[in-house]
Amino acid sequence: METPIAIKIPEHVLSFSLDQEFFAVNVTKVIEIIEVPKISKIPKAPAYMSGVINVRKHMVPLVDTRVKLGMSATAFSVDTCVIVVEINANGQRLAVGVLVDEVLEVIDLTREEILPPPKFESNDYERFITGMFSVEEHYAMILDLDQIFSLHEVIALESVTQAENEKKDQTTKRTKQPAQ
Incomplete structure (x- = not known):
């Protein structure tokens, strides 16, 4: 049987870095990279939910990526920033801000440079790590943003965004009504 020829697809x-570890996401998921804006906290939100932020007059849920991945909470520094990404879940697209320690660079990889994630007894992470690649003497994990959040979490993120945007729309309508 012939072995299929590997096609080099960049x-x-x-x-980006989180707690001195390296991660990456597909650039097609990235909407923009911004400095950390004012964060509005949400009472009783899950620990990974930092709150909501205003991105071009839209409320976007902000996730502390370190907490979501089981690390300590983000220690804000001059390099801390937000990557606004698009996730596809439940048949809908949702903008989410992911807090990272530092954005590093865009890297072009070939399929051959992408290694499969390691296999362990408990592969809870396997659903959201699509591969790994070598960066100098370290490895970076490629995250599948669509898989990091469960359906329940996506619905919660959507409801936060919708509630905040509806509240903002109502306020805007009230301020635009003519005085009688």
């Missing part, structure tokens, strides 16, 4: 990923 993968463009945006690399």
Whole structure:
């Protein structure tokens, strides 16, 4: 049986750091990278939910990526920033801000440079790590943003965004009504 010929397809990923570890996401998921804006906290939100932020007059849920991945909470520094990404879940697209320690660079990879994630007894992470690649003497994990959040979490993120945007729309309508 013949072995299929590997086709070299470049993968463009945006690399970033979390707690001195390296990660990456497909650049097609990235909407923009911004400085950390004012964060509005949400009472009783899950620990990974930092709150909501205003991105071009739209309320966007902000996730502390370190907490979501089981690390300590983000320690804000001059390099801390937000990557606004698009996730596809439940048949809908949702903008989410992911808090990262530092954005590094866009890297072009070939399929051959992408290694499969390691296999362990408990592969809870396997659903959201699509591969790994070498960065100098370290490895970076490629995250599948659509898989990091469960359906329940996506619905919660959507409801936060919708509630905040509806509240803002009502306020805008009230301020635009003519005085009688």
